Amino acid sequence: MIDYLTLFGTGPDGWGDDLAVGAAVTIAVALGGFFLGAIFGSLVAWAKIAGNAPLRLLGVGYTTILRGIPDLLVIYLFYFGGSAVLAAIAGLFGHQGFIGLPSFAVGAVAIGVVSAAYQAEVFRASFNALSKGEIEAAHAAGMHKTLMFRRIIVPQMLRHAIPGLGNVWLLVVKESALVSVTGLAELMRTTQLAAGSTRLPFDFYLAGALIYLAITFISTMLFAHSEKRSRRGFSEAIR
Amino acid sequence: MNLHFIWETFLALLTGVPVTLKLATVSVVAGMILALFLAVLRLSRFRLARWAVAAYVFAFRGSPMLVQIFLIYYGLGQFRSTLQALHLWYWFRDPYFCVLLALSLNTAAYGCEIIRGGLQSVSAQQVEAGRACGMSGLLLFRRITLPIAVRNVVPIYGNEIILMVKATSLASTVTIMEITGIAAKLIAETYRAFEVFAAAGAIYLLINFVLMRLIAFVERALSPHLRRSTRPVETIGALAATH
Incomplete structure (x- = not known):
């Protein structure tokens, strides 16, 4: 019988601590990608809402292309493409050969670029959900554009956006497993290493899956809580 | 950027298209059948099955x-030796089969929720009208509930199909x-x-573009009641003739 306490413990033969570190890296790279995606995504949403014709077209193109291409391909593009660019620059200074990029940064940027396409749609939908009356009221109160954006539009939009952002966050956590192809020692990659070196692939992939489930479950709880909190003071329609 | 190289690459990649399409088609179809089965169980009276x-x-x-x-x-x-004893190893050592199984099981979970939503969106009046006509059980499900649910679900399921096409890319991680x-x-x-x-x-x-057009076509074909008919009289005549 396999000694699971040793196997998943923190001792020299245990993988428990490695898996915990892997899970932390997964959360870190997902958070990094999610926040980068929020920044890119709001820019894309802005281009689609308020931009002129070419900007709008750019925004539509961005969301269409990145939602239509596999995430894995985008990660390959950033990992190998980034290295190629770096190698070309290094070539100017006489360096030859392949240069590996920091896989954490590459992973976060790739996740950010993909999730931006989804977040842009969330932001756009929540902007459209703003009630006209509130914006008119802000105008009537004499607010200028930036003040209105900060005081009225952003807080209201965030309230509408929470459920959508929750979905994108879950996508991002699951997508972060693909970053393992670049060799970043996040949860998936650590699980692979453990599965290989212990020759117990089933136990370790199952453990990995359970840790991912725990992360997504806790995330769902947190988002449900913040959604409820954001609805304080807004009465639901009586059914 | 080298256009000639892109063209050569494009041709080389085209040889992978049949594999991608086969993976997507088989898993979507198998997943859809499983999803329907799961959705019915999810809405059934049996608590254990629901859980x-x-x-x-x-x-x-x-x-x-x-x-x-x-x-x-x-x-x-x-569990190789056990699987070999059960004569299942032939299947589970094949990456193609394993990916198809994983993709199908995965899409069935998403599909189950989509179909459940569709089944729940069928209005009580329509079901009651069916009952009033004397239908119940499987006949009611086959004639009334399922067709209306399918119509409601097409655009959402279409999204899932496109996600599945993207998901086939993961097959490359197990050497396909x-x-x-x-x-x-x-x-x-x-x-x-x-x-x-x-x-x-x-x-x-x-x-994905072709798929989106196909899904839009199916959606349109399934919802003639939402289209403004240009020749209402003839439509009614045609309906009368077929019934």
């Missing part, structure tokens, strides 16, 4: 598909040479990530 389906959906939607593929392909290798697998190999050989990405991306966008 089991809810747990299934939670597990497959809450973990990355890559883990699911590895769990089936590499993980089950741990579909579009992304070939692309990764070409990138590793040539270090020309941008050109290969452009060619592979174009193929995926083309596939």
Whole structure:
């Protein structure tokens, strides 16, 4: 019988601590990608809402292309493409050969670029959900554009956006497993290493899956809580 | 950027298209059948079945598909001797079968929730009207509930199908040479990530564009009641003739 306490413990033969570190890296790279995606995504949403014709077209193109291409391909593009660019620059200074990029940064940027396409749609939908009356009221109160954006539009939009952002966050956590192809020692990659070196692939992939489930479950709880909190003071329609 | 190289790459990647399409078609169809079955169980009177389906959906939607593929392909290798004794090893040592299984099980979990929503969206009046006509049980489900649910569900299920086309790219992680697998190999050989990405991306966008048009067509074909009929009298006449 396999000694699971040793196997998943923190001792020299245990993988428990490695898996915990892997899970932390997964959360870190997902958070990094999610926040980068929020920044890119709001820019894309802005281009689609308020931009002129070419900007709008750019925004539509961005969301269409990145939602239509596999995430894995985008990660390959950033990992190998980034290295190629770096190698070309290094070539100017006489360096030859392949240069590996920091896989954490590459992973976060790739996740950010993909999730931006989804977040842009969330932001756009929540902007459209703003009630006209509130914006008119802000105008009537004499607010200028930036003040209105900060005081009225952003807080209201965030309230509408929470459920959508929750979905994108879950996508991002699951997508972060693909970053393992670049060799970043996040949860998936650590699980692979453990599965290989212990020759117990089933136990370790199952453990990995359970840790991912725990992360997504806790995330769902947190988002449900913040959604409820954001609805304080807004009465639901009586059914 | 080298246009000639992109064209050569494009042609090389086209050989992966049948594999991608086969993976997507088989898993979508198998997943859809399983999803319908699960959705019916999810809405059934049997508490145990409802819980089991809810747990299934939670597990497959809450973990990355890559883990699911590895769990089936590499993980089950741990039980090789048992599988060999059961004559199942022939299947589980085949990456193609394992990926199809993982993709189907995964899409069935998402599909179950989509179909459940569709079944629940069928209005009580329509079901009652069916009952008033004397239908019940399977006949009511086959004639009234399911067709209306299918109509409501087409656009949402369409999204899931497109996600599945994208998900087939994960097959490349277990050595299957579909579009992304070939692309990764070409990138590793040539270090020309941008050109290969452009060619592979174009193929995926083309596939998804055609799929979107097809889904829109099906949606339109299934909802004649929402179209403004140009010749209402003839439509009524045609209906009368067929019934």
